[in-house]
Amino acid sequence: MLDRLKRLDHRDPVFVLDDEEGTAIGLIALHLGPQLHRALPVARITALVVTDARRGRDQGLVLVQHAIGLARERGCGLIELTSRLERQAAHGFYEAAGFTRTAHRLSRDL
Numbered sequence: 133m134l135d136r137l138k139r140l141d142h143r144d145p146v147f148v149l150d151d152e153e154g155t156a157i158g159l160i161a162l163h164l165g166p167q168l169h170r171a172l173p174v175a176r177i178t179a180l181v182v183t184d185a186r187r188g189r190d191q192g193l194v195l196v197q198h199a200i201g202l203a204r205e206r207g208c209g210l211i212e213l214t215s216r217l218e219r220q221a222a223h224g225f226y227e228a229a230g231f232t233r234t235a236h237r238l239s240r241d242l
Contacts, residue, residue, distance in 0.1 A: 148198055158182040160195040164206050172209030175199065175242075180213075196229050204242050212239035 146162040161179040177199060182191045203211045213231070215222050215238060223233070231238040 146199075146202060148195060148202075156183070157186045158191045158195050160199050162199050162202065164203065164208060170209060173207055175203035175206070175208040175211040177211065177213040192225060193229055196226075200240075200242065208242055210239055210241055214238070 146164065148160045148162075159179065159181045160177060162175050163178055164173055164175045167174045177196070180192060180195060182195070200211055213226065215226065223238070226238050227233065231240045
């Protein structure tokens with residue numbers, strides 16, 4: 133338990149910008165860090181943005197899959213996110229990407 137407490141002050145923000153010919157088309161932001169109640173670090177998706185022109189063309193899925201890969205590489209045991217209750221389309225997107233609804237939080241074991 134003491135080891136977990138010592139790790140709690142570490143936060144590792146990661147930002148991935150996807151571009152096409154120098155124009156931004158999507159961004160995903162992650163925070164990776166230890167959690168007191170979990171043995172392995174947790175990755176949290178804090179933002180996912182895709183331009184209107186690229187929505188519905190798997191751009192968001194590409195960014196999410198990249199974030200999952202980064203989380204695995206950094207030793208995380210879980211990737212999670214939160215989404216506003218009224219964003220039903222976003223919930224469907226994340227569930228199709230393999231996330232599971234857990235109360236009002238979505239998470240996916242890695």
